[in-house]
Amino acid sequence: MARTRAAGHAAKDQDIEKSPSLVDGAYAALKQAILDSSFAPGYHASEQEIALRLGMSRTPVHEAVIRLQEDGLVRVLSRRGVLICALAPDDVREIYDVIVAIEGRAAELLADQPDAGREAVAAALAAETEAMSQAWRRGDLPAWGLADARFHKALVERAGNGRMTRIIQTINDQSHRARMLTLKLRRELEASVEEHRAIIAAILEGDPAKALARVHDHRLRARDELLPLLDSFGLKHL
Amino acid sequence: MARTRAAGHAAKDQDIEKSPSLVDGAYAALKQAILDSSFAPGYHASEQEIALRLGMSRTPVHEAVIRLQEDGLVRVLSRRGVLICALAPDDVREIYDVIVAIEGRAAELLADQPDAGREAVAAALAAETEAMSQAWRRGDLPAWGLADARFHKALVERAGNGRMTRIIQTINDQSHRARMLTLKLRRELEASVEEHRAIIAAILEGDPAKALARVHDHRLRARDELLPLLDSFGLKHL
DNA sequence: TTATGCCAACATGCATGCAAGTTGGCATAC
DNA sequence: GTATGCCAACTTGCATGCATGTTGGCATAA
Numbered sequence: 373m374a375r376t377r378a379a380g381h382a383a384k385d386q387d388i389e390k391s392p393s394l395v396d397g398a399y400a401a402l403k404q405a406i407l408d409s410s411f412a413p414g415y416h417a418s419e420q421e422i423a424l425r426l427g428m429s430r431t432p433v434h435e436a437v438i439r440l441q442e443d444g445l446v447r448v449l450s451r452r453g454v455l456i457c458a459l460a461p462d463d464v465r466e467i468y469d470v471i472v473a474i475e476g477r478a479a480e481l482l483a484d485q486p487d488a489g490r491e492a493v494a495a496a497l498a499a500e501t502e503a504m505s506q507a508w509r510r511g512d513l514p515a516w517g518l519a520d521a522r523f524h525k526a527l528v529e530r531a532g533n534g535r536m537t538r539i540i541q542t543i544n545d546q547s548h549r550a551r552m553l554t555l556k557l558r559r560e561l562e563a564s565v566e567e568h569r570a571i572i573a574a575i576l577e578g579d580p581a582k583a584l585a586r587v588h589d590h591r592l593r594a595r596d597e598l599l600p601l602l603d604s605f606g607l608k609h610l
Numbered sequence: 611m612a613r614t615r616a617a618g619h620a621a622k623d624q625d626i627e628k629s630p631s632l633v634d635g636a637y638a639a640l641k642q643a644i645l646d647s648s649f650a651p652g653y654h655a656s657e658q659e660i661a662l663r664l665g666m667s668r669t670p671v672h673e674a675v676i677r678l679q680e681d682g683l684v685r686v687l688s689r690r691g692v693l694i695c696a697l698a699p700d701d702v703r704e705i706y707d708v709i710v711a712i713e714g715r716a717a718e719l720l721a722d723q724p725d726a727g728r729e730a731v732a733a734a735l736a737a738e739t740e741a742m743s744q745a746w747r748r749g750d751l752p753a754w755g756l757a758d759a760r761f762h763k764a765l766v767e768r769a770g771n772g773r774m775t776r777i778i779q780t781i782n783d784q785s786h787r788a789r790m791l792t793l794k795l796r797r798e799l800e801a802s803v804e805e806h807r808a809i810i811a812a813i814l815e816g817d818p819a820k821a822l823a824r825v826h827d828h829r830l831r832a833r834d835e836l837l838p839l840l841d842s843f844g845l846k847h848l
Numbered sequence: 849t850t851a852t853g854c855c856a857a858c859a860t861g862c863a864t865g866c867a868a869g870t871t872g873g874c875a876t877a878c
Numbered sequence: 879g880t881a882t883g884c885c886a887a888c889t890t891g892c893a894t895g896c897a898t899g900t901t902g903g904c905a906t907a908a
Contacts (some may be wrong), residue, residue, distance in 0.1 A: 391688060391869090393891070418859060429893045434860080438673055442680040444773075450629065451860045451899050466773045473715035473774070477707055535682075535704045536711070539777060629899090631861070656889060667863045672890080689869050689890045 394428050398436035406445050407548045413458035444546050467547050468595040474540055478531035479583035483575045493530050494576040501568040508561050517555045557601055632666050636674035644683050645786045651696035682784050697788055705785045706833040712778055716769035717821035721813045731768050732814040739806040746799050755793045795839055
């Protein structure tokens, strides 16, 4: 998903379609497997074995693994196989700071647009927030999680900064398992909806400082609820 | 330079030393060549040729190029060679937003420490700022640039977030050429020193919001001076 | 029982060969 | 002179072989 295109470059130049390569396939398959815990963290795999399982030779697997390492999802131990990365509480702290930084700046940028732009953004974000609210009333946790993800994705993407989008994407992949795990444990779904509305309001008002502050509040509260939860679970890593 | 270690993971786990591989060598050499413009942007190289020049086979070069692509420094055109990425004004805009986001959050974190930590950070930052001031008085532009780089590097590194450090490092690599070019054109060196002092003061006061604001001011002013400069040079890319 | 050391199995690093896609230029037709 | 089409040269994608580093277990000795 969206990982087909190359890295840099602010769009614009003609998108040369990349024919699907085995490397891309391996990258996607491995990432998927890691995200849905088919490869549990701490698992010690070998490129040979992965290659066999995916029906290709070691080369494309090796290259895919390099990319996954760059993404922080695995670690290549020279001549000792690849290790699926676990997430320590300290990683979660780091990840939240990155999110706060990037989403905060995105919110500032969004609140700094002309009226028409702000209204369009606010409408899009409000739609996702409404979906969250409804999912909450239905008690539909997965739907709530998806709508929440869409809200935050839109928040960053609408800022129109490809690098920020990419950073958030990478960070989201890293923290995917944590989100899945904690979705079931969270009590503050209602608070999230309210905070989202506050963010939207600040954007609509065209008040960058307030938008930034509301994003900070939202993410830091969520983090401060999440970390003790992980601790109480005795999870030193996940 | 600090690119030897793997990606993720908040330090802590024992550092298994990686024996230097040809891939690492190729990565470092290529990056260096790109940063100092031995490979000019837009240059169309072939892996074969690079391999020959570095005295190794295509394989390690290919893998190094993958990493450079992940860093946004080159683009691999399938079966048509590798393209050294240029920087468009829009890229510069994106880059500054990322810097503002990350450095801003770093400054907040620094200002949120207990007294001792803040004072240590402030002292370190003040030392670099003093070096800038002296370099300015001597008219020593390169020294000014190095001290400025050290200031901003310390600002982020002292926040103790490996992911933020890595993001800034990547972004710095991407914008290296722009910095080198514009160092000669800048007039506002004195203003930078003053703004650095304001950032330090806010951190020392323990006022996160103010520290964030001062970083914003500093970077956005610099950006707004830089962009017209690039435009007036008629540089559509560099 | 415990400690030591050797070794076979195994993992990746790297080189190289072959397959397939892309390009630029030359020959040809008009 | 201009347009068309074909082909040779070139480039990467991928498979595979060999070299080398790592490991866990078994045999051996204390």
